[in-house]
Amino acid sequence: MSKYVKDLIAKDLQSRLDGVEDALLVNVIGLTANATNRLRSELESKDINLLVIKNSLARRATAGSSLAPMFDGLAGTSAICWGGEDIVHLAKEVARLVDNSDFEAFKARGGVMDGEALSAAEVIAVSRWPSRTEQLSILVGQILGPGATLAAQLIGPGGALASQIKQKSEGEAALEE
Structure with a gap:
């Protein structure tokens, strides 16, 4: 050639x-x-x-x-x-x-x-x-994981308190009837 x-x-x-x-x-x-x-x-x-x-x-x-x-x-x-x-x-x-x-x-x-x-x-x-898509999903999970955990910890006690207040008010309503 x-x-x-x-x-x-x-x-x-x-x-x-x-x-x-x-x-x-x-x-x-x-x-x-x-x-x-x-x-x-x-x-x-x-x-x-x-x-x-x-x-x-x-x-x-x-x-x-x-x-x-x-x-x-x-x-x-x-x-x-x-x-x-x-x-x-x-x-x-x-x-x-x-x-x-x-x-x-x-x-x-x-x-x-x-x-x-x-x-x-x-x-x-x-x-x-892992492929690029799999790496991105792992990264997003790692970024969002702590925020979701924190939100659950902040909402959890308020939800428990609201549940107790609701039970208390339902109990008082039942006594009044």
Whole structure:
């Protein structure tokens, strides 16, 4: 491949990955054409992109970006996965597909998160984290929990006193009849 063609491919890849901060590397070598099409359609339904690229071209395209550490020390051909809601959602989908017997050759090879390279084991570890939505619900629960407890403690004695006054007035009303 001539240098001109390599530069064109690198520029195209650079434009596709523009704005991408987190991505994962996977291995799709060994999948049949039908399995690859099913894999791509499953990923596409979750708004996840999959692109098979030669590592040297990917290194050239991502030089100076936050994705560059992902390609350090890799050889051969890899597939880049990016998209989804966040890196945790992406890692969960990749881990789910790694465990799927329909895609036996599909393996996680690593990735990059916040500019730091991830190993295959770290990708699986990230997949066990709570998603962004789950993290927000946990945070909201922690923020609202003490306030709800305080409100219950403030209302509780007043409610008990009101109940006793009501019982007392009902008892006096019964005596008057």
